[in-house]
Amino acid sequence: MSKRALSWVKAIIALVAAGIIGMTVVPQMVSILNRTMVDQGVRPLVMVTTSGGDRDYRVRIHNVVDEEGDYRFLLSIVNDEVTYGVGGSVFDVNVQVTLAVPQGSAGMTCTPDSGMFASVAVEDVNAGTRKMLETDAISGRYSSTGGIPTTETDDNSLSAAPSPTPQAPDFDAAFSDLELQQYTADVSLLDTEYWYSTAVASNGMTWTVECSLDRTLIWRSADPSHPMDQPQATLMMPEFNFGPQGAASDHQQGMDVTFSLARSEGLELVRSYPEAKVGSADWTLDYQTRWNKELGEEGNFGYTNAPTFLLANRNAAAAEQNFLVLGGVLIGLALTLFVRGLNDLADATLLKKDD
Numbered sequence: 001m002s003k004r005a006l007s008w009v010k011a012i013i014a015l016v017a018a019g020i021i022g023m024t025v026v027p028q029m030v031s032i033l034n035r036t037m038v039d040q041g042v043r044p045l046v047m048v049t050t051s052g053g054d055r056d057y058r059v060r061i062h063n064v065v066d067e068e069g070d071y072r073f074l075l076s077i078v079n080d081e082v083t084y085g086v087g088g089s090v091f092d093v094n095v096q097v098t099l100a101v102p103q104g105s106a107g108m109t110c111t112p113d114s115g116m117f118a119s120v121a122v123e124d125v126n127a128g129t130r131k132m133l134e135t136d137a138i139s140g141r142y143s144s145t146g147g148i149p150t151t152e153t154d155d156n157s158l159s160a161a162p163s164p165t166p167q168a169p170d171f172d173a174a175f176s177d178l179e180l181q182q183y184t185a186d187v188s189l190l191d192t193e194y195w196y197s198t199a200v201a202s203n204g205m206t207w208t209v210e211c212s213l214d215r216t217l218i219w220r221s222a223d224p225s226h227p228m229d230q231p232q233a234t235l236m237m238p239e240f241n242f243g244p245q246g247a248a249s250d251h252q253q254g255m256d257v258t259f260s261l262a263r264s265e266g267l268e269l270v271r272s273y274p275e276a277k278v279g280s281a282d283w284t285l286d287y288q289t290r291w292n293k294e295l296g297e298e299g300n301f302g303y304t305n306a307p308t309f310l311l312a313n314r315n316a317a318a319a320e321q322n323f324l325v326l327g328g329v330l331i332g333l334a335l336t337l338f339v340r341g342l343n344d345l346a347d348a349t350l351l352k353k354d355d
Contacts, residue, residue, distance in 0.1 A: 115185030243301025
């Protein structure tokens with residue numbers, strides 16, 4: 001083989017090798033270096049409405065995220081004066097659990113199977129749920145579903161003058177991108193001292209409802225289906241509302257909402273809003289709850305804050321750091337090959353055909 005042909009071969013090999021290394025390593029390094037951690041955004045809105053009963057009661061909701069990142073919540077209707085047996089004071093409450101998520105999102109599953117599950121249209125929800133949706137839609141940056149977009153006007157424009165009469169919110173536009181999934185069941189009044197870790201139904205009575213949400217609804221990470229294995233992941237916990245199925249509240253006295261996040265191997269809590277309590281095997285917190293009116297008033301319902309957890313997996317992060325170091329070495333090798341390839345290309349161009 002002539003020197004000129006050999007130079008062509010070496011140039012092609014060097015330039016191709018440099019290109020392969022660059023196209024393989026550089027995009028992954030850029031992705032790692034430019035990654036940002038999400039700490040705000042749309043999250044599930046879970047609305048619990050009830051009817052029935054002859055005295056006040058509370059809803060108790062316990063949220064659990066296990067070591068794999070799966071999420072579920074346990075719901076009971078509780079009272080500290082309920083009695084059982086002959087002459088007892090237990091009664092059933094009709095409970096509707098409605099999930100609002102963006103159109104086309106994965107959804108919710110609930111047990112026991114004695115309850116009824118269905119997708120519902122906004123115009124078909126009860127008055128209490130409708131009030132919750134409307135309130136969330138006009139909550140601005142605090143809206144869980146995204147709310148009604150605000151329109152900014154140019155202050156220097158004559159068209160920026162205020163309207164003489166305020167315009168009514170366009171709820172139809174706000175709800176057009178929402179999907180509602182609803183689970184309905186009759187839940188029996190439970191003593192506050194009783195706790196169950198799963199759905200419980202016996203003798204035709206349901207004591208605790210268990211609902212699970214798809215991981216993609218609550219996790220923001222490079223791979224929401226495997227959030228615990230990612231170097232960075234954000235957990236966007238649902239907001240909960242609790243109120244009547246009708247226009248005015250009657251026996252919806254209060255809500256107790258708690259949360260537990262299991263500590264899987266290598267998982268670290270970077271920050272949480274609000275601050276969580278650190279346990280030996282999990283992080284826990286109590287949701288903050290507020291009511292917009294008084295019991296018995298029309299439009300009254302309770303609502304919670306929406307906790308956010310910023311998490312990091314130190315094992316996955318260490319693997320990425322090792323990749324960045326190796327990637328730097330490979331980029332150096334690619335540059336060397338590229339320069340060598342250019343030199344060989346120059347030689348092949350300058351040499352005569354007979355050389």
